[in-house]
Amino acid sequence: MFVTTWTLGGVFDKHSGFPFSALIGSCDTNNDRNGDGYCPDLPFQYFGGAIPSPTKQQWINGIFPNPAAEFDTTTRGAGCDCRNIFTGPGYTSLDVSFGKNFNLPRARFIGESAKLEFRSNFFNALNILNLESLAPATAPTDIKNTGQFGRPLDGLSGRVIEFQLRLSF
Numbered sequence: 001m002f003v004t005t006w007t008l009g010g011v012f013d014k015h016s017g018f019p020f021s022a023l024i025g026s027c028d029t030n031n032d033r034n035g036d037g038y039c040p041d042l043p044f045q046y047f048g049g050a051i052p053s054p055t056k057q058q059w060i061n062g063i064f065p066n067p068a069a070e071f072d073t074t075t076r077g078a079g080c081d082c083r084n085i086f087t088g089p090g091y092t093s094l095d096v097s098f099g100k101n102f103n104l105p106r107a108r109f110i111g112e113s114a115k116l117e118f119r120s121n122f123f124n125a126l127n128i129l130n131l132e133s134l135a136p137a138t139a140p141t142d143i144k145n146t147g148q149f150g151r152p153l154d155g156l157s158g159r160v161i162e163f164q165l166r167l168s169f
């Protein structure tokens with residue numbers, strides 16, 4: 001006689017993005033803006049202008065419409081009080097797992113019952129676009145090089161499906 005049981009499980013994960021700072025990552029330590037001899041440096045002042053509550057598409061396009069006008073990167077002195085005042089793109093994922101267990105009849109040559117388990121796992125089952133956290137400031141991702149500033153460099157993996165079959169006796 002075959003006896004079967006079903007299993008179902010899931011994990012829902014949602015959180016806001018990691019904080020990040022606007023930095024001048026391509027600074028010259030001999031011509032240091034704040035005089036501490038280390039890079040990267042914070043800008044002297046932030047005037048505002050970041051898109052509030054950006055969508056995924058706005059993150060891809062860049063949440064700072066005009067970084068050169070939104071930050072003072074030319075004045076020397078201590079950086080602004082703007083460390084980690086921005087929040088990166090959030091993360092949302094639903095992982096689902098379901099399976100079926102089959103209790104197999106007792107085999108004569110084994111002397112004990114066996115079980116066959118089939119399981120399928122769906123990671124990011126809804127295939128939600130999740131973007132990478134923002135990279136630390138380097139020459140291509142800092143305020144002065146505005147091409148990639150305020151944009152994630154890549155997306156995280158989409159839906160992944162995994163199937164398992166296991167025989168235990």
